[in-house]
Structure formats: C-alpha cells, structure tokens
Amino acid sequence: MLVLGAGTAGLAAAARAAHRGRSVLVLDHAEHVGGLAASFDLAGMSVDYGSHRLPERLAPDVESDLEELLGGDLQTRRRTARVRVADRWVPLERSTSDLRRLLPHPMATAMAWDTGRSGLRRRGGADYAAAMKARVGRRIYDAVYEPYARKLWDQPGNRLDADAAGRIVSADITWRSGRRYRAAGSEFRYPRQGFGQIPTVLAETAVAAGATIRLGTEIDAIEPAFGSVIVRTLDGASLTGRHAFSTLPLPRLARSTRPGPPLGAIETATRLRFRAMVLVFLVHEGGRWSPFDCHHFPADDTPVLRLSEPANYRDNSDDPTGHTVLCAEMPCAVGDEIWSANDVELAELVEEAAARTDLPDIKVAEVQVHRSAMYYPSYTLGYDRDLKGLDSWLRGIPSVTSFGRFGLFFHDNTHHALLLAREAGNALGPEGTFDHLAWERGRERVEALLD
Incomplete structure (x- = not known):
C-alpha cells in the first residue's frame, strides 16, 4: 500500500500497516520526516517548528503507544506559559x-x-x-x-x-x-529530545517492520480505481498499491486526483485556505533566556504571536548550557510584508517585541528562518459548507483514505493524528481489503474528541 505524507499521521499509519504484514511505501516531498512536527538541530540543540506539546491526559491507546515508543523520554512537564494582558504578563x-x-x-x-x-x-x-x-x-x-x-x-x-x-x-x-x-492544561507531555522525536521513532518503527520511506518525492497525479490506486511522481515513476493513505492537504489531493471531483467541489476547494507562518529562530548567548516555556502576544503592536524557548519544554542534560534557542511565530499570508522580510528584519521584530513587553534582552548570536505556506487551516464562517462537497467526493473513492490536519481540514493535534492513524490501520483487512464502515466509525470517534 502507499502512504502519501511522512508526517506523524502518515508514519503512524505506515507503521501499523507494516506490522499487519502490508507492503508499505511512504512518499513525501520533504527531505526529512515529521512535517510540521519535526525537529532540527540548531546550535547543538534540538528545536521544533513552532510550539508543540502533548496534553497531560492522553487516550489510553495513544499513551501506551507513545510510552512504548519513547520509554522514559516521554516526560511530564509543568506548563509555565504567560500571556500579555493590559501591558502585564499573566500566567x-x-x-x-x-x-x-x-x-x-x-x-x-x-x-x-x-x-x-x-x-x-x-x-x-x-x-x-x-x-x-x-x-x-x-x-x-x-x-x-x-x-x-x-x-x-x-x-x-x-x-x-x-x-x-x-x-x-x-x-x-x-x-x-x-x-x-488548577487548569486542565497545567501539565503537558513532551519528549526529552524534542517533539520531532515522535515522528523520528515512528519512522524507525515503520522501517523496522518492513516499510520503505522515500523522501524528496513530488507527487504529480493520483489515479484511483476500484481495488487499486496508481500514484505518479514528477520524476516519472508510476507506483501501484491496493490502497493509499493520504495526509496531503485536501485541496491539493483534489487537484492531483484523476479523474478529479465534480465542478462544484473543485470550486469549493479553492475557497479552503490556509494561514502561513514565519518561524524565526534566535540563538541567545548566555544560558537560559527565561524560566518560562512560552510567551503569548495577543496585541497587534507586534506581529509575534508566540515566543517559546524549546529547552524549557523538557529536561535534557544534553542541551547546551551556555546558550539557548528562541522560536518566534509570526502568522502571515504568502507574499505579505512578514513573509517577504529578510532574516535581519525579522530578528529585529522579535527583539522589539521582547523590549516592548519587559522581557529580557536577546543576545542574538545566530538567526535562522523557516517559512510554511500552510500552517493552520483557515476557519472562516461557511468553511464547513465548502468542505462538505469535497469530503463527500472523497468518501466515494474506495481506494484512497485521507486523514490528518491537512487531509481532513480540521485542527487535530498530534495525539488526535495518532488516533486517526490507529483507526485507519485497524480498518485494514486481509488480502489488501479496507473496512470503510470501521474507518467511518473510527473517524467519528476521533472527531467527537475535538468538540
């Protein structure tokens, strides 16, 4: 079978399918696994693409899976975030x-x-x-x-x-x-080596069970049929499977599928939008910058939405002691002033936000910027009507199952993505079959947890 997308949901589903004896090939356009849930090394420290964490209370199946995967590296941490209200910091x-x-x-x-x-x-x-x-x-x-x-x-x-x-x-x-x-979210779970430890270990588990992961692969077309699906890549490869799990953004899946959705569904797909994000990483010299894991900036006097310090999300003796890394998140639109700003300009915006709000000075030693054109689905009024036609079309394709934040266009966090992957894997039957009724019931159970 084929898995389109090597994010957390795709990798978890691939691992489950491989453990069930399926021949699994995972495809992703990126050069690393994990998608937005990945981590990368900066100045000797593992940092995430934004502020990520797991809730303290997890579904029992997800908790047992993560504890099996991560062991003692899955830590429980006290949340120390603050929000700026009336020019004051409030925990x-x-x-x-x-x-x-x-x-x-x-x-x-x-x-x-x-x-x-x-x-x-x-x-x-x-x-x-x-x-x-x-x-x-x-x-x-x-x-x-x-x-x-x-x-x-x-x-x-x-x-x-x-x-x-x-x-x-x-x-x-x-x-x-x-x-x-005591807030329900006062504590959270987080891996010792960064949030990307989750997809990294999932990828290792999938490969150990027999799956193949092919990175740097752009998908050109998806051609579903009854009982099979063909995926064509931009490098000319043609790949055939009995079934495909897709975590591709739903509008992109619609554009790539041949034949595509009806005209009305295509029109509504163009109205499903995503909010972009610029992530500005600053290496701060002088040890920890603050004792807090994250600062939230609701006011419009700065484009910074959140400023997090990854080292404060975990207890890791391998983290450097002489410097730390800060991650500033700036929501934007592709091509706007924030998206187009250079590294120096973006770093100055973060420093200005800290100075304006009585936070410590940032002693910048290095700047690294990452841009994501699709970070959050945009939930304007009426989006659910636009989604309905596309979702109905997708449910009518027996050989393709879409899930994940982008694949279903709803905001599922990592623990929800893992539940969806588990439900998709559980719907796999013998000899390449897929139990659509079991999947629909499983999807409804997970969606109910979001309400």
Missing part, C-alpha cells in the same frame, strides 16, 4: 487573587465578575466571537481572545467559525480562574 495558570495582583484594578474586578457569572451565560454562539464571549465573558474576550484570533487568521472573531477556531485558540490559551484554580 496561564492563575487564581483570582493573581489577577487582582497583576492587572489594573478595574480590569481585574471586571474579569473576576465575568468569571463568576460564567455559569449563568448561555453556551454556544453563531460565530467565534459569540461563542467565546459566552464562555469567558466580554472583558476577557476583548482583551485576549479577539486580538489573538485576529492576529492568527487576519479576521475578526465574528467572521470565524465558533467550533473550529475556538478549538485552536482555546488549546493555546485556556482562560479560567478560581480561588485556587
């Missing part, structure tokens, strides 16, 4: 007294009032703005959630889907307070 885990101490008195009082009335507000809403105001109150929404979403998607909250957009922002910033509140 994500806080009590009501913390708000009174850290924020201006009128704002702290108003936020405490909103928090106290949270149980009286009607849940739900027609859009992200309405839903989040119902959840956290108007003051907290205006101070944190509206500017954060606007920076992330370049859209106001009333033009974003309530459920999909809310999942992403709430995963980053969970604002609840109490007399002594």
